[in-house]
Amino acid sequence: MLKVRLxxxxxxxxxxxxxxxxxxxxxxxxxxxxxxxxxxSRNVDxxxxxxxxxxxxxxxxxxPLVKKIIDECFMPVTIGGGIRTFEDINDLLRIGxxxxxxxxxxxxxxxxxxxxxxxFGSQCISISVDAILVEGEYWIHHENQEQxxxxxxxxxxxxxxxGEFVVNAVHNDGMMKGYDTKLxxxxxxxxxxxxxxxxxxxxxAHFVSLAQTNYNGALAASSIYHFTQYTPNEVKLxxxxxxxxxxx
Amino acid sequence: MxxxxxxxxxxxxxxxxxxxxxxxxxxxxxxxxxxxxxSLIILPGVGSFEQGMKNLKGLGLIxxxxxxxxxxxxxxxxxCLGMQLIMERGSEPIECKGLGWIKGKVEFINNSRxxxxxxxxxxxxYPGDENKEDTVSxxxxxxxxxxxxxxxxxxxxxxxxxxTMVASLQKENIFATQFHPEKSQKAGLSxxxxxxxPHA
Numbered sequence: 001m002l003k004v005r006l007x008x009x010x011x012x013x014x015x016x017x018x019x020x021x022x023x024x025x026x027x028x029x030x031x032x033x034x035x036x037x038x039x040x041s042r043n044v045d046x047x048x049x050x051x052x053x054x055x056x057x058x059x060x061x062x063x064p065l066v067k068k069i070i071d072e073c074f075m076p077v078t079i080g081g082g083i084r085t086f087e088d089i090n091d092l093l094r095i096g097x098x099x100x101x102x103x104x105x106x107x108x109x110x111x112x113x114x115x116x117x118x119x120f121g122s123q124c125i126s127i128s129v130d131a132i133l134v135e136g137e138y139w140i141h142h143e144n145q146e147q148x149x150x151x152x153x154x155x156x157x158x159x160x161x162x163g164e165f166v167v168n169a170v171h172n173d174g175m176m177k178g179y180d181t182k183l184x185x186x187x188x189x190x191x192x193x194x195x196x197x198x199x200x201x202x203x204x205a206h207f208v209s210l211a212q213t214n215y216n217g218a219l220a221a222s223s224i225y226h227f228t229q230y231t232p233n234e235v236k237l238x239x240x241x242x243x244x245x246x247x248x
Numbered sequence: 249m250x251x252x253x254x255x256x257x258x259x260x261x262x263x264x265x266x267x268x269x270x271x272x273x274x275x276x277x278x279x280x281x282x283x284x285x286x287s288l289i290i291l292p293g294v295g296s297f298e299q300g301m302k303n304l305k306g307l308g309l310i311x312x313x314x315x316x317x318x319x320x321x322x323x324x325x326x327x328c329l330g331m332q333l334i335m336e337r338g339s340e341p342i343e344c345k346g347l348g349w350i351k352g353k354v355e356f357i358n359n360s361r362x363x364x365x366x367x368x369x370x371x372x373x374y375p376g377d378e379n380k381e382d383t384v385s386x387x388x389x390x391x392x393x394x395x396x397x398x399x400x401x402x403x404x405x406x407x408x409x410x411x412t413m414v415a416s417l418q419k420e421n422i423f424a425t426q427f428h429p430e431k432s433q434k435a436g437l438s439x440x441x442x443x444x445x446p447h448a
Contacts, residue, residue: 001371001382002362002366002368002370002409003369003370003387004368040433043433045368045369045389070265071265074430074432074433074436074437075389075433076389076431094261096259096261096262121294121295121296123367123391123393124294164367192363194365194367247369247384247387248384
């Protein structure tokens with residue numbers, strides 16, 4: 001049986017790993033290469049690394065550093081941050097990234113996404129969906145604004161035949177009070193593509209309660225692995241106990 | 249020396265990294281001389297079947313690889329698209345000819361209620377052994393929308409995704425996997441070591 005993927009997320013600000021709360025108040029949480037090495041040794045199913053400041057600061061991602069991170073990993077790795085051109089995508093794939101995570105260009109220029117999918121294959125083009133709940137509606141949050149309805153954006157990306165959606169609940173980011181299960185079940189109805197849920201996990205029980213809904217995508221998290229004693233393996237043991245298929 | 253064929257289709261860096269982590273030597277190449285002199289050939293690959301065949305043809309590698317693998321019996325490892333291309337025919341995006349080393353075809357995963365691509369970690373097993381326990385050592389990382397249907401007797405492992413698909417196949421000097429051993433942590437590295445070590 002196909003396992004539910006457990007995916008730690010590393011967010012980087014260009015200098016060190018940081019963890020935000022609701023996309024603000026970053027706290028330093030360590031050295032990316034060491035953290036990647038630890039996650040690899042803990043047998044996580046995949047890894048996501050995002051330079052969250054690259055687009056805002058108009059710089060390219062630090063390729064030599066990203067290569068060192070990828071070199072620590074013998075599982076699939078997704079890299080995001082500051083991707084604007086085919087060259088940016090190619091640079092990341094060439095050093096061993098399996099997927100690239102794109103947000104700004106998907107919002108700005110869907111045509112770019114269509115061409116990237118045609119050229120590189122849909123399996124390596126992941127789309128970052130930063131969703132925020134405002135007065136009962138889910139919107140895409142970008143550059144500190146609500147830009148487009150979640151539903152409209154997902155439909156548009158479905159048309160582009162992208163490979164995967166990484167759905168981050170901005171209102172839950174870093175809060176560690178549980179996943180927004182409504183959000184992921186809504187996205188499940190909007191697409192047949194693989195989905196990665198991110199934002200809010202702070203306890204193994206949070207993973208279990210999302211996996212027990214109709215949502216059967218991947219379970220990603222960040223804060224729990226930095227700020228609590230729980231390791232990915234302990235989360236998996238809890239999922240296993242609840243009869244959710246995981247790789248242990 | 250192991251030759252990892254560079255034909256513009258996918259993640260060569262990961263394959264190379266995995267082999268080197270096992271302390272074996274490998275090069276990425278499309279140079280006929282280097283391929284002829286290699287001890288083992290790896291055909292990796294991600295992407296469409298038709299594009300893969302076009303690229304092999306453009307580099308003049310169809311005849312060379314066939315000569316090395318089929319006539320000279322050089323050990324061969326195909327990974328993902330590299331497994332699909334050794335079949336007689338593919339269908340991505342349209343019906344087209346493959347290398348034809350194994351009788352059979354490659355088809356879209358369409359008899360499943362589950363999402364396509366088949367993406368993630370799944371258990372592989374020998375036919376008849378489907379109920380064996382799920383462990384870290386028999387789970388591998390898959391990402392594919394097409395699967396191979398052999399039409400001759402080959403040794404294989406299976407994977408279940410609402411129906412049974414071929415996870416790996418072996419015939420004489422040919423071994424090929426639909427999953428990515430280079431992305432499957434300890435289980436994948438162990439498999440690579442087992443197959444490559446005698447020829448490295």
